[in-house]
Amino acid sequence: MEFEALPERRKEQLMAFNRLLTIMDELREQCPWDKKQTIDSLRHLTIEETYELSDAIIEGDLPEIKKEIGDIMLHMVFYSKIASETNTFDIADVLNGLCEKLIFRHPHIYGDVKAETEEQVKQNWEALKMKEGNKSVLAGVPKSLPALVKAMRIQEKARGAGFDWEEKEQVWEKVEEEMQEFKAEFNVVEKSAIDTEKAEAEFGDLLFSLVNYARFVNINVESALERTNKKFIKRFQHIESRAKEQGKTLQDMTLAEMDVYWEEAKRL
Known part of the structure; x- marks a missing residue:
């Protein structure tokens, strides 16, 4: 035009x-x-x-x-x-390459392939990427992604290839199973020393299963955790502010005193 x-x-x-x-x-x-x-x-x-x-x-x-x-x-x-x-290359090459990729990966828009649901679109997308030369469905997950985001992307990629749980109840059963395995390794009741390497491995499995469940109920784990981080920062800074009003530092306060201001911050 x-x-x-x-x-x-x-x-x-x-x-x-x-x-x-x-x-x-x-x-x-x-x-x-x-x-x-x-x-x-x-x-x-x-x-x-x-x-x-x-x-x-x-x-x-x-x-x-x-x-x-x-x-x-x-x-x-x-x-x-x-x-x-x-x-x-220049910016024209970049943009034209992107346009060609988008057209190729959306045959339900620019071709005669049918995809009426989001899930079908994702499955078609992963199949087309394999045709482009990817050796693995997971090859497109950047190695340097933060581990929490990477876990979610790995699971999304696997789902696009049809490898996934069918019901969220099954995923929650896996969460509980991993929790019990972690608890066993961590010896939360006993005072004996733990095998740190094994405990870390079990904790990783537990986190991965929680990410999986979050994905099933449409929770973005990175956003969820960051919102909690910000909430903690806001409440902790309220404690610092209230301590300063009293002419104290946090080191001067007992845990019980700080907890009063923490509960106060939760009501703000």
Whole structure:
């Protein structure tokens, strides 16, 4: 479709993207910091920006989400600009490659395959990825993902291949089984020393089973744990604030005194 025939808002979107590309070109040519960057040097900054976007999403802060999306967009353009300087690829190659992949992986939209449910779409998606050359269904799970997120992605990938429990009750039975095995290894009643390596292994199995159950009941484990982290921080800082009002430090307080303020924080 010719540019002039596009809806006005699409024209504005394309012009905004063109403006970003132009600014990126200028920064790469003129800014000492931008000129120095490499794909490797940007990597840790991209990870940081991704976590900042995650924080904004958890907080439900839409203005901050918009800002963080922009920061990540800049990084994507930056990587593409650096690669274009060695004629490896540029932003057009990146976007066209993405479009082709999306079309290929959505034959129920762009072809004659039928997929009427989300589950069918996921199964088709994993089957198509195998056709693209993946040696394993799990090959697409990044090695450097945090373990909790990785557990959920592994389970989702396995489900896409048809390897999964049928009912959530079965998953909960597995949770209880793993809990008992962990309890046995941890010797919670006895005072004898434990085998740390075995206890750690059983604890890992227990966490994995809990992640599995969370997935069955549509709980995002990473978001759930982070919300709990934030809740704990808020309540703990309330204790610190109340202690300061009393002219005390936490080290000056008994556990019972701190618990009073903890319960107070829970009511706020």
